[in-house]
Amino acid sequence: MTQLRIGIVCFASPGGSGVIAAELAKGMARRGHRVHLIARRPPPRVAFDATPVFFHSVSLASYPVLEQSPYALAVASKIIEVAQEHRLDIVHAHYAVPHATSMYLAQQAMGERSFRSVTTLHGTDVTRVGVEASIQRINRFSVESSDGITVPSQFLKRVAREDLGLPETKGIEVLTNFVDTDHFRPAKSRRREVLARLFNGGSTPIGPDERVLVHVSNFRPVKRVGDAVQAFHRIQQRRPARLLLVGDGPERGEVAAMVRALDLSRQVCFLGAMVEFSELIRHADLFMLPSETESFGLAALEALASGVPVVASDVGGLPEVVKNGVTGRLTPVGDIEAMADAAVELLADETTHRRTAQAARADAVDRFALPAALERYEAYYRRLLGER
Numbered sequence: 123m124t125q126l127r128i129g130i131v132c133f134a135s136p137g138g139s140g141v142i143a144a145e146l147a148k149g150m151a152r153r154g155h156r157v158h159l160i161a162r163r164p165p166p167r168v169a170f171d172a173t174p175v176f177f178h179s180v181s182l183a184s185y186p187v188l189e190q191s192p193y194a195l196a197v198a199s200k201i202i203e204v205a206q207e208h209r210l211d212i213v214h215a216h217y218a219v220p221h222a223t224s225m226y227l228a229q230q231a232m233g234e235r236s237f238r239s240v241t242t243l244h245g246t247d248v249t250r251v252g253v254e255a256s257i258q259r260i261n262r263f264s265v266e267s268s269d270g271i272t273v274p275s276q277f278l279k280r281v282a283r284e285d286l287g288l289p290e291t292k293g294i295e296v297l298t299n300f301v302d303t304d305h306f307r308p309a310k311s312r313r314r315e316v317l318a319r320l321f322n323g324g325s326t327p328i329g330p331d332e333r334v335l336v337h338v339s340n341f342r343p344v345k346r347v348g349d350a351v352q353a354f355h356r357i358q359q360r361r362p363a364r365l366l367l368v369g370d371g372p373e374r375g376e377v378a379a380m381v382r383a384l385d386l387s388r389q390v391c392f393l394g395a396m397v398e399f400s401e402l403i404r405h406a407d408l409f410m411l412p413s414e415t416e417s418f419g420l421a422a423l424e425a426l427a428s429g430v431p432v433v434a435s436d437v438g439g440l441p442e443v444v445k446n447g448v449t450g451r452l453t454p455v456g457d458i459e460a461m462a463d464a465a466v467e468l469l470a471d472e473t474t475h476r477r478t479a480q481a482a483r484a485d486a487v488d489r490f491a492l493p494a495a496l497e498r499y500e501a502y503y504r505r506l507l508g509e510r
């Protein structure tokens with residue numbers, strides 16, 4: 123098989139699209155391909171690997187005339203530079219806004235000596251910002267102009283057709299997100315002290331009956347972190363429990379105020395953003411994801427791979443990730459009582475919890491393991507290049 127020269131464009135801010143782009147970059151490099159990553163900064167997690175991924179930073183122009191620095195143009199320019207210098211076969215843009223547009227510009231500028239382009243739609247680039255009136259037309263045009271389009275779930279494929287208006291004649295490939303199941307793996311035995319250290323500087327040990335729930339997100343409104351806190355409020359009235367909140371973002375202040383108002387400061391701990399939380403999550407008892415929408419829900423998959431059952435909203439692509447009643451529970455968006463009931467039911471009975479945790483791990487390995495995902499991506503790239 124010939125070595126591929128692949129460019130990957132992504133955001134470096136915390137979030138699933140940057141994680142997937144980084145894991146893909148590392149994985150393709152390990153498979154022997156030359157991978158060039160283009161972003162403002164190296165995305166979190168890309169550093170954790172010995173295999174070389176070549177990084178090219180996008181620097182932004184500033185000038186008093188400009189109201190905002192033209193990021194999309196800077197990315198386009200960087201793609202041209204890297205593609206020419208390294209004779210890229212494929213450029214793969216993660217998150218359409220504005221990367222699909224930058225990639226289209228670069229392709230046009232390079233003419234015949236250009237590369238094949240792939241856009242992976244991740245979520246709000248289709249469901250929210252991507253369909254805002256101010257950019258919808260150019261976003262749709264740029265995505266449709268990509269040689270290949272991938273999405274992480276059947277849900278997002280449907281929405282891309284309906285909301286973005288991508289025609290049936292344009293192929294959209296479902297290549298599900300994936301997880302490194304060696305990295306996210308269950309604990310040999312759940313050790314309370316690993317988590318206890320995180321609460322109040324470790325001053326209060328976690329009691330044998332106490333259960334630890336975790337939520338990981340970027341604290342954007344769409345994540346509904348407040349619902350996790352309100353559900354937890356009900357859960358801890360019915361059984362001893364604690365809640366670890368991992369991440370940071372615009373809603374954090376409001377959520378912190380809610381924790382104080384509900385008098386939960388002793389049981390709820392805000393850890394802030396963490397790039398590496400696999401050790402923490404594998405010792406937890408339950409993962410909560412009460413989002414308003416998720417195209418996929420990568421954090422939920424990382425919990426499942428760690429052998430941690432998930433209680434999540436029954437929305438978007440989440441039912442494709444969490445098997446309701448088997449690897450976790452799905453409850454209607456905003457139904458705090460239902461979420462609390464599901465959590466208590468899972469935590470109340472040791473046998474149910476163990477069975478769900480084992481099914482979670484098995485299903486993550488079976489359907490979402492990294493090596494098979496990398497093979498699917500590579501086959502897709504080769505198909506676009508006309509190799510088979």
Ligand code: GMT
Nearest residue numbers: 137138139244245246416417418419420
């Ligand atoms: O679309 C976003 O809100 C950002 C994006 C990200 O960069 O985190 O999240 C989306 O992509 C992830 C990776 O494919 C998915 O796991 C998330 O479900 C998805 N978020 C939403 O759909 C809200």
